[in-house]
Amino acid sequence: MKTVYKVILSLFGVLVLMQSCSRKKDKFINRNFHALSTEYNILYNGNIALQRGIESVNNEFTEDFWNLLPVERMEVKEDIFLPGQTKNADFERAEEKAIKAVQKHGMNIDGKEKNPQIDEAYLLLGQARYFDQRFVPAMAAFNNILNKYPTSDKINQVKIWREKTSMRLDNNRGAIDKLKRLLEEEELEDQDLADATAALAQAYINIKAKDSAITQLGIAAAHTKIKREKARYHYIKAQLYNEFGKKDSANLEFDAIIKMHRQIPRSFYINAHIEKSNNYDFSNIDRVEFEEYLVDLEENRENRPYLDKIFYRIAEYYREKGSDSISEVYYNKSLRKIRSDKYLKALDYETLGNMYFDNNSYKTAGAYYDSTMTAMEFNSKPYRVIKRKRENLDDVIYYEGIAQTNDSILHILSLPKDEQLALYTAHAEAQRLKALEELKKQEEALERRENAAAPKAASNNRLATQAKLVGARQPMSLNSPQQNSSFYFYNSTTVAYGKNEFLKLWGERKLQDNWRRNTQRSDYKNESVASNEEEEKTVEDVRFMPETYLNSLPKEQKDIDSIIKARNYAYYQLGVIYKEKFKELELAEDKLESLLAKEPEDRLILPSKYNLYQVYLALGRHQKAAAMKTAIIEGYPESRYAEILLNPNSELSKDENSPEVIYANLYKQFEEEAYVEVIEGTEAQIKRFEGEAIVPKFEILKASAEGRLYGFEAYKKAINAIALNYSNTEEGQKAKEIIAKALPVLAKKKFVADDAADKFNVIYQFENNVGEDVEAFIKRLEEEVAKITYFNLTVSKDVYDADTTFVVVHGLKSYQGASGFAELLQSEEKDQRGRVVKPKITRPYIAISSPNYAIVQRHKNLNAYLKIQ
Known part of the structure; x- marks a missing residue:
């Protein structure tokens, strides 16, 4: 009987369950079944995935305390994803759960949603899309709640999220209006009030109304229950106060952060200390006390991950104080502690570079500027500033090197011979002692290696003996001691280095007693030194002989x-x-x-x-x-x-005598192909403005004119001279680039086959000293060219050299077409009465492809071209 009741009850339960699964019936059991299933199954798992995704976003985001922090800890990336793709698997899972809740548990009956959890499903959907940085679909989800569920208990949160999304879509003005209306019409409390005012503050910051943002951040900090958010709002507020120059107000905000201490991320705590120290007025505080405060920050074990910034702050303090040597030590300590803060690394390097520049140590400063650029974003504005400064420093290093070297030579030349000898004797002795010290270090290193290898060799010998006693085969390591050995003579690189150093110091020596004697030295090819000569004088390298340096002094x-x-x-x-x-x-x-x-x-x-x-x-x-x-x-x-x-x-007003106007006029002549006048004019101005910065410009203009008039070799010679004589100017660098990249291409003078070209020209040659009317010929030719409508033909007047001018027809498509066009011009046209309408153009012509014409103009080798035709 009991079994029958159990079966009946089971069947009844299954029937009730089946009845409650329906989404089309507006019954109590149906509504609560779907609500419970939505809340405690699907949305629960979806919210867990959302929180896990938010944590991953927070972990990926690196706080940039050097700039104004964003209100929300999320970095918007410009990555492009195809439909259906997502940036984060957790957000994808949260979105799937939200959609599943709507599709499987939505109870839309007669236009109304009967499941009270569906609005939260849409909220989850919008948040997942928002953090996945798909803001347009997120906006659609939030708008769906506002349109279909206006009485939802989550409606205020939805409005806040919608305006946050609107700001991400650059609609800051609209977000401000709607958030202000929300704050006026609704009595928001606690976290909702904090979220709304924080979002409003970010919108004000986005439109540069930062004074309005301060008030909203204060409200957000007072009402949020999340400690890290509270610290963030206080920090941003302090940054804004610093921008407005209100250091006392900023310090109050930093104090609020410091008081929270271990309740907040350590980075906020440390940066609050550092920024507060930057705001101190040293006229009102004890410097000794402040230095103790910095030392406490440095020595606190909890601050070890942030020592890079702490060392930088200490370095800045000592630099401001005028203790450059101490500040340099701390800048370098900061560099050694930096892990990923490239901005701080660039600051350290740049500051050290500036310090060395101020001390006239330009080579060292240049090295620091090079390191600065490696820590900067390539081609950013700060990068370009440092790059320009570094390039300018090249000139300083170059000319300072010349000035110092030549001053030194001239100073020595001004000394009497005995003082010169004394000076170089001391220098040679110093070089000898230095070489001996190096040799001593090498011998000590060799001895250490031998001592280190001795126990291992002894152990190997014992193993070999034991192997022989038992008749075993010796291991490979015993037969090949070179493998994994630290012994000096088993390292070929070390041996080669030692031989080279010995030869430089002692020369070629015989294997015999008294090898250090001068008489024992032999050349590579001649070893005829008498063996019975014994002198006490030790061998001297040329570096250790003062005569070497005296002989190197200029005499002429x-x-x-x-x-x-x-x-x-x-x-x-x-x-x-x-x-x-x-x-x-x-x-x-x-x-x-x-x-x-x-x-x-x-x-x-x-x-x-x-x-x-x-x-x-x-x-x-x-x-x-x-x-x-x-x-x-x-x-x-x-x-x-x-x-x-x-x-x-x-x-x-840049009168006509200024170098800039003169250069502009000469360049205009260059464009008009008056190359002879340009060369003569630039030569005169180079002499006139010699020593001024504009001279290299005249030089490169002259080189271009010479190239056009005299050909490639003249251009090459002129460009090489510019690269040599003006190596540290902009034009000199340009000349070096031309030598490296352009000249090898321009040097090619091999003519190309006509079938490899698609553009051809017809050349008419004129001698300049004959007195022919070139302009009249060009006018006749242009009239004939205008009649040809099926080609886009043009006529130009080109200088070939100082004695020859070309009139060129451009735009023909083949060699045969160019020849045919020229032959067509040689025929007369007569009217019906037999009168000549179009006279012949009987002048000799040359048909040539455009690539070959460029080679002819570049190398002035027209005769070579005519020989192969």
């Missing part, structure tokens, strides 16, 4: 004059570089005054005085400026500098 006056000339030009260039590129006016003053004191050649005196006059004015040394102005006007009354000083407005 022309060589000394060349050194003086190069030194003077280097001083002038340094003065201009410091003045124009780095604005280091005192350094420029020192270099230019030193140059004038050395009585340089005439070409450098006037521009040096004018630049020095401008430096004096900029430094406020008006008496010196007035004296220099008088010296220029009275000493060089016909110069353009005197004209500029007497009439400053002429320079401001």
